Amino acid sequence: MSARRLWMQWIAVLGMLLAFSQAAWAKDASNWKISVSPTDKATEVAADAVITLTFSGTVRLANSRDITDKSLLSIVQLGDEKKKKVPFTAKWNKTARSIVIDPVGNLEAGKAYRVTLPAKKLKDARGELNPELSAAFTTKKPVDNIAPQAIILPGHGAKQVKLEEKVTLQFAEEVTLASGGALSSKTAAGLVRLTDEKGQAVPHTVTWNKSKRMLSIKPKGKWQPHTSYQVSLAGGLLQDQAGNVNKSQWSSFTSGAK
Template sequence: MKKMSVRWLQWVVVLALFLVPSQGAWAKSANEWGVTISPADKSAEIDPDQIITLTFSGPVSLKNGQELSDKSGLSIISLTDAKKKKVRFTAKWNKTNRSIMIDPEGNLEAGASYRVSLMAKKVKDQRGNLNPELTSTFQTKQPVDNISPQAVMLPGHGAKNVRLQDKVTLQFAEEIILVGGGVLSSKTAGPLVRVTDEKGAIVPHTATWNKSKRMLSVKPKGKWQPHTRYQVSLITGLVKDTAGNHNQAQWITFQTGSK
């Protein structure tokens, strides 16, 4: 009985010794590695031009024992978008700080999700432990709209021989509302524009707002006078887009024909 116990104990010791190297070759969790990834996992509102950084808490080398380098950073790190499409980047290894800086080629897309990964079994620590896959997902800031709403005005500036029955149209590329918060309609659109003749006199006009087309149509009360130059102006600061940007002044001048 004692001989069997001793023999069984010997087998346990041998088995334990056999398992030690295999356990040492693979770190069980990311915490054992102490790798810090910036931006942190599940971060939001990240600037599209931000540099991505992976910092190791201790000395590391490549799986084959060679030192890390700028070039090796490209083969051990993956950067993908929400569709799992690879994003091209440059890598910079800082030996002193034990960090890899990832700089995407061009800014990342605004309002998009990304995933940066240190791929599994690419580097090892001083004990010979190979890394598990370490990842961080983050989202960039939504694009900032700071462009004033503008209208395409027809007829074009400097047009000649404009027909007396034609309307002037102002079409906006985005949704607009009145700065004061009122509803934009044909009843409220009249003050948005000013119409003057070649002598600078105010020309009474009507304005019609088409919400679906985002178009303002302007015509004089009656018809344009033949062989007359007119100016139609969009008054500054009376409408704004959904981001709160106020419109700037716009105007066109045109010459009517004989009929």
């Protein structure tokens, strides 16, 4: 075998080895492993949760300096669904190789957030810079356990109420019948009781305005002058969208002169 042929074979083998080592190096160079909690696309995250980024190996700042809590504030980003920055404190745990991000105050319930580690801010033990990391999550929706309540007008203790004035009960949220039926002027009649100062039932009409979430009560005729009345809303007959049922309410007022 000629020297030239041996030389060409040697060049070919060397090229293959070089290509193989470069491929392995490229694979290792991009082998950044960073776990995030909460994970990307997580839902039902507690509003008081902290965010943790954990690295699989030793990391330093891109300028080869040690990571500090202060340096993290200019590296890690936390924003809400409107891309507004969320203030936070950050702690670096060198032993655990983790960054703990603690939002200042609780996050808002039922909102989306995104944590980002921009590219080329850190380097690993091989000197390779990090790729960009971004994870989004959504916090739990607020839990409604407050019973629906109406604002009653005239208010309790009101005096000199006009004889033509109606009584209104307005709710701050959507309400339906606790039985599951539709709330309407027809079905609302049994929700309210109207009595005079002697405790006698006063004939009246009840109407329901869905858009205003309002019950309106009017006596058949007018209020008698200088007379006390009491309007009562029965409890347990209405519920909000979360299934909370209403408590009983009542209000007394006195009519004025003719």
